[in-house]
Amino acid sequence: MAGVLRADPLWVETFTGLRMKQFERLLKVVRERGGDGPRIGRPWCLPLADRVLVAAVYYRTNLTMRRLAPLFGVSPATVCRVIQRLRPLLAPEPASRPVDAADRLWIVDGTLVPVRDRKVGASSRNYRFSANVQVIIDADTRLVVATASPAPGDRADAHVWRDSCLPEQCQDVTVLGDGAYINTGLVVPHRKRPGRPLPADEEADNAEHRQVRARVEHAIGRLKNYKILRDCRQHGGGLHHAVRAVAHMHNLALAA
Incomplete structure (x- = not known):
């Protein structure tokens, strides 16, 4: 995971409230729901793991785009695009009704x-x-x-x-x-x-x-x-x- 996540893994627990294994499960859900595609136009300047972290940190801290951007070395516009792209992917449909x-x-x-x-x-x-x-x-x-x-x-x-x-x-x-x-x-x-x-x-x-x-x-x-x-x-x-x-x-x- 460390090779995929460019940000310090310590950020995950500090800024999202999730342990690393829990964040990996969140990342898996986003990837399975199409978080990496379709790749049209310019590629993202952040890998998917960092983009998921951007959205999770935004929800956890409610920092403005202008304050989040320097933490990841990107522009506020990029942060905005990341959140707009990932917010429906981070919000899966409710789980199927349990049999019991x-x-x-x-x-x-x-x-x-x-x-x-x-x-x-x-x-x-x-x-x-x-x-x-x-x-x-x-x-x-x-x-x-x-x-x-x-x-x-x-x-x-x-x-x-x-x-x-x-x-x-x-x-x-x-x-x-x-x-x-x-x-x-x-x-x-x-x-x-x-x-x-x-x-x-x-x-x-x-x-x-x-x-x-x-x-x-x-x-x-x-x-x-x-x-x-x-x-x-x-x-x-x-x-x-x-x-x-x-x-x-x-x-x-x-x-x-």
């Missing part, structure tokens, strides 16, 4: 990602122009199972859930959600009625529900270690690709 999906427990939650693209986001409750991103994880493995296309941040989680492709992917699977997903068919906490305290057994159910559902909040917190999800400057489908790419790298780091 009906026996598993999944958890869903929405998170707000600040964006610059006015066509993607909306003024939100976090006082930022944001997009609502829905994330599903497996309760046992903590791996990201699926993500939905970003929706305007002023939309409720239940509405975003219903309008997304996630309900189809979750057929016959038990999915936990918080109180925002009421009347969606998900397992949600018992509602407390005004002036009527919950029975002891329902309070116990809610406490267990909170304990399990916290896993998705922890997973989203780890996803946001990739700072692209704290202030996304990408336009168009850039945020969707960024979410999927970050979920892919998160799964690589967690599964190994």
Whole structure:
């Protein structure tokens, strides 16, 4: 790998959060999805391994193109072209539905990602122009199972859930959600009625529900270690690709 990667291999773990073997698996996915071709026009000034590293570092650090360029000895325009070319290749389609999906427990939650693209986001409750991103994880493995296309941040989680492709992917699977997903068919906490305290057994159910559902909040917190999800400057489908790419790298780091 060292002969392919021109940058110092120490950069991989320092700037991407992936160990070398995990980065090699990421590189393999990009190569299999056509990262090296078609070779039309001038050849790339960086090998594929370094180009994948450029994109991974961008997602992890959210540095501007102008700041990334000197780290790799290229121009900001080259960094921009590399990211535009590789961002869909770093974001593979969700894995095929496992055969034992009906026996598993999944958890869903929405998170707000600040964006610059006015066509993607909306003024939100976090006082930022944001997009609502829905994330599903497996309760046992903590791996990201699926993500939905970003929706305007002023939309409720239940509405975003219903309008997304996630309900189809979750057929016959038990999915936990918080109180925002009421009347969606998900397992949600018992509602407390005004002036009527919950029975002891329902309070116990809610406490267990909170304990399990916290896993998705922890997973989203780890996803946001990739700072692209704290202030996304990408336009168009850039945020969707960024979410999927970050979920892919998160799964690589967690599964190994």
